[in-house]
Amino acid sequence: MKMIDLSMEIYRGMPIYPDLPGPSLTVDEDWDTVARRTGSINYGAPVVTNHCVIFMSDHTGTHIDSPWHNNPKGFTTERIPLEWCFSGGVVLDFTDKESGYEIMAADIQAALRKINYRLKPLDIVLIRTDASRNWETDPDYTKNQPGMSAEATHYLIDNGVRVMGIDASGWDVPIWKMHQTRRYWEAHRVMLEKDYCHIENMINLHLIPKPFGFKLSVLPIKFRGVSGSPIRAVAIVD
Numbered sequence: 001m002k003m004i005d006l007s008m009e010i011y012r013g014m015p016i017y018p019d020l021p022g023p024s025l026t027v028d029e030d031w032d033t034v035a036r037r038t039g040s041i042n043y044g045a046p047v048v049t050n051h052c053v054i055f056m057s058d059h060t061g062t063h064i065d066s067p068w069h070n071n072p073k074g075f076t077t078e079r080i081p082l083e084w085c086f087s088g089g090v091v092l093d094f095t096d097k098e099s100g101y102e103i104m105a106a107d108i109q110a111a112l113r114k115i116n117y118r119l120k121p122l123d124i125v126l127i128r129t130d131a132s133r134n135w136e137t138d139p140d141y142t143k144n145q146p147g148m149s150a151e152a153t154h155y156l157i158d159n160g161v162r163v164m165g166i167d168a169s170g171w172d173v174p175i176w177k178m179h180q181t182r183r184y185w186e187a188h189r190v191m192l193e194k195d196y197c198h199i200e201n202m203i204n205l206h207l208i209p210k211p212f213g214f215k216l217s218v219l220p221i222k223f224r225g226v227s228g229s230p231i232r233a234v235a236i237v238d
Contacts, residue, residue, distance in 0.1 A: 001236060001237070001238060002236075002237045002238075003234050003235070003236055003237075004204060004207050004208055004234065004235040004236075004237065005203075005204060005232075005233075005234060006062065006202045006203055006204050006205065006233035006234060006235055007061070007062035007202070007203065007230075007231065007232050007233045007234075008061040008062045008132075008135065008201055008203055009061070010023050010025070010056065010060055010061040010230065011023065011025065012024055012025060014060075014061065014136070015135055015136065015138075015141045015142060015169070016057070016060060016142075017059065017142055017169050017170060017200075018142055018175060020057045020059060020060070021055075021056070021057055022056075023054070023055065023056035023057075023060050023061075024053075024054070024055040024056070025052060025053075025054050025055075025056075026052065026053055027050055027051070027052050027053075028051050028052060028053040029050060029051040030050050031046075031047045031048060031049065031050050032046065032047075033050075034048050034049050034050060034051065035047065035048050056230075057228075058077070058223065058226045058227060058228040058229060058230075059200070059227075059228040060230060061201055061230055062199065062200070062201045062202055062203070062230065062231055062232075062233055063199065063200060063201065063220075063228045063229060063230050063231060064077070064080065064085075064163070064165075064197050064198070064199045064218060064220050064228060064229055064231050065171075065188075065191075065197055065198050065199075065200070065227065065228050066079070066080055066197055066226075066227055066228065066229075067191045067195050067196070067197070068226075068227045069188070069191060069227035069228060070185070070188050070189055070191040070192060071191045071192045074191055074195065075195070076224070076225050076226060076227065077220055077221075077222070077223050077224075077225075077226050077227065077228060077229040078222045078223060078224045078225070080197055080220055080229075081162075082219070083122065084122065084124075084162045084163045084197065085124075085163060085217065085218045085219045085220065085231075086215065086216070086217050086218075086219065087122045087123060087124050087163075087215070087216060088120065088122075088123050088124065088212065088213075088214070088215060088216070089123070089124050089125075089126060089208070089212065089214050089215060089216035089235055090115075090117060090119070090123050090124070090125045090126065090211060090212045091126045091128050091205055091208055091211045091212070092108065092111040092112065092115075092125060092126070092127055092128065092211070093111060093114070093128050093211070094107065094111065094127060094128060094129050094146055095128060095129060095130045097129065097146040098146065099131075099143070099144040099145055099146065099174065100146065100147075100173055100174060100176070100177040100180075101146035101147075101173070102146070102147060102148075102149045102173050102177075103127065103146055103147065103148050103149060103152050104149050104151055104152050105149075105151045105152050105154070105155035107152065108152050108155050108156065109155075115211040115212065117211065117212050119156070119159040119160060119161060120160060121160030122160060122161070122162060123160065123161055124161070124163045124164065124165070124216045124218060125156055125161050125163075125164045125165075126164070126165045126166070126167070126202065126205055126208075126216075127148060127164065127165065127166040127167070127168075128167055128205040128206070129145050129146050129166065129167055129168050130167065130205075130206060131144060131145035131146075131167060131168035131169070132167040132168060132169075132201065132202065132203045132205075133206065135201075135203060141169060142169040142170075142174070143174050143175075143176060144174070145166075145168035145169065145170070145173075145174060146168075146173065147166070147168065147170060147171065147172040147173035147174065147177075147187065148164075148166065148171050148172060148187040148198075149186065149187055150186040150187050150189065150190050152187070153171075153187045153190045153196070153198075154190060154194070156196075157190070157194050157196050161196070162195070162196050162197065163196070163197045163198070163199065163218060164196070164197075164198050164199070165198060165199030165200070165202050165218070165233070166198070166199070166200060166202060167201075167202040167203060167204075167205045168200070168201075169200060169201060170200055171187050171188060171198045171200055172185050172186065172187045172188055199218060199231065199233065202233055208235050208237065209237060210237070213238075214235055214236060214237040214238070215235070215236040215237075216233070216234070216235055216236070217232075217233070217234045217236065218231050218233045218234075219231060219232070
């Protein structure tokens with residue numbers, strides 16, 4: 001069994017979606033401070049533990065969006081069904097699509113024909129664009145990517161998919177393309193009509209050696225009452 005890490009590291013100064021607050025990870029109490037506060041230093045135990053504080057948006061790094069992200073009546077992160085988050089994986093290759101391209105249902109169908117695969121209920125479908133290949137060094141990472149249309153998102157849901165992901169900063173086309181078309185986050189707004197979750201900022205999809213026949217684990221942290229959660233996305237390949 002081989003495990004392939006599909007998640008970004010989270011750190012201060014990392015690339016983030018435009019206008020989101022950047023993460024801050026700091027040491028709140030070092031070992032000496034804890035030892036003095038607890039009094040253990042008085043009994044010959046000067047080095048005990050330290051404590052860190054993490055501040056970040058719930059949509060930082062590799063994360064999953066719950067329906068509440070767009071739908072005020074949708075469910076929040078802690079209610080994402082676990083069976084949605086551990087299932088068979090399918091990688092669809094759209095690395096030939098230019099930045100700003102809107103992936104349509106016909107493109108999904110063509111990608112499935114190319115790998116001779118028929119979707120099954122609860123498959124986790126990953127949209128490979130390779131936008132994240134140089135995510136840490138590319139200053140335009142959040143601007144250069146194709147993205148999913150509402151039509152293509154509906155197509156996946158209608159074929160039994162409940163969790164889908166992309167190796168780019170957003171599920172939709174970039175914001176500059178939205179300004180051109182005057183159509184904004186249409187794929188996200190599918191959540192107003194149907195329950196599903198999508199994952200953004202995945203990495204290393206190019207390292208998965210086959211387009212299907214592997215397992216994916218994309219389990220969220222059980223935060224209550226928020227619209228997204230960081231995940232440790234892992235492909236498990238026999």
